[in-house]
Amino acid sequence: MxxxxxxxxxxxxxxxxxxxxxxxxxxxxxxxxxxxxxxxxxxxxxxxxxxxxxxxxxxxxxxxxxxxxxxxxxxxxxxxxxxxxxxxxxCAPSESPEEDKLALYHYYGCPFCSMVTAGIDRLGLDVELRDIFENPQYRAELIEARGRATVPVLRITCPNGEEHWMSESRDILDYLEKSVV
Ligand SMILES: N[C@@H](CCC(=O)N[C@@H](CS)C(=O)NCC(=O)O)C(=O)O
Known part of the structure; x- marks a missing residue:
């Protein structure tokens, strides 16, 4: 604390x-x-x-x-x-955002997803990649949480277990960039 x-x-x-x-x-x-x-x-x-x-x-x-x-x-x-x-x-900002568990729902060949995965590589972040076509379970989770299968979507699991689902490649990149400041 x-x-x-x-x-x-x-x-x-x-x-x-x-x-x-x-x-x-x-x-x-x-x-x-x-x-x-x-x-x-x-x-x-x-x-x-x-x-x-x-x-x-x-x-x-x-x-x-x-x-x-x-x-x-x-x-x-x-x-x-x-x-x-x-x-x-x-409501408080995470003391160390890297402690949030991050998972990116994406698929290979999606240009918006590629922008996000390139950002993840550039920033050297630890983000689990969940390809929704390689694993139908990931697609089902995404639809259940968001009501649709549009990707990319970042799932952020806070240390207290709270989950946030963030869509829009630009917003995801902004969030990831802030998390390494
Ligand atoms: N504005 C969104 C566009 C996302 C988007 O169009 N994703 C496509 C794949 S590249 C998609 O998931 N289309 C299928 C769908 O919407 O169900 C972003 O920047 O993330």
């Missing part, structure tokens, strides 16, 4: 709470749209200072989700500490 990152998140959430309370002093902090206000305030420090990589809608989702979990599981605990744990578990 990156304890420095967690501490920074807790401090940032406390600062946001203070700023929100000032902004909504007239209603004593009451604001039914608080996740939107919080996301506006937090977006820049989260992405530019702490290295998170998400859109505002994902940040709003993370905030709402953390709130629901807090109310359901631990309403008496210090909320910034609780939220920070939720952010670390669910």
């Amino acid at each position: 990156n304890t420095e990152l967690r501490t920074n998140i807790v401090e940032l959430l406390r600062e946001t709470e203070r700023a929100h309370h000032e902004a909504f002093a007239a209603t004593d902090g009451a604001d039914p749209d608080w996740p939107i206000w919080y996301a506006d305030y937090l977006m820049q420090p989260f992405t530019q200072r702490l290295g998170f990589d998400f859109h505002k809608s994902q940040l709003i989702y993370c905030l709402m989700n953390a709130d629901l979990e807090h109310q359901a599981r631990s309403p008496d605990s210090d909320w910034p500490e609780f939220y920070a744990d939720q952010f670390m578990d669910r």
Whole structure:
């Protein structure tokens, strides 16, 4: 666990709470749209200072989700500490992206796939190649996950077991390039 990152998140959430309370002093902090206000305030420090990589809608989702979990599981605990744990578990950038397990669904002769496999070679990454015509099981997995067999698709399995399926050769290459920085 990156304890420095967690501490920074807790401090940032406390600062946001203070700023929100000032902004909504007239209603004593009451604001039914608080996740939107919080996301506006937090977006820049989260992405530019702490290295998170998400859109505002994902940040709003993370905030709402953390709130629901807090109310359901631990309403008496210090909320910034609780939220920070939720952010670390669910939304934080991987401490070492190379620890994500990567599998590329592709087929030999597909030009978009070749661009991605050339990028993988150039970057020296460890990516399992799953040819969907050599192994029908891979094709079936792809269709089950994505509803179609278009390739290339990168399956990213995070250390916590969460899976993400990324399509579009350009997006995959961008992701892989960032992962080696
Ligand atoms: N815009 C996509 C294009 C992907 C694409 O057209 N893939 C072709 C193979 S090169 C494909 O899978 N076609 C079959 C299908 O869509 O089911 C990308 O850049 O990845």
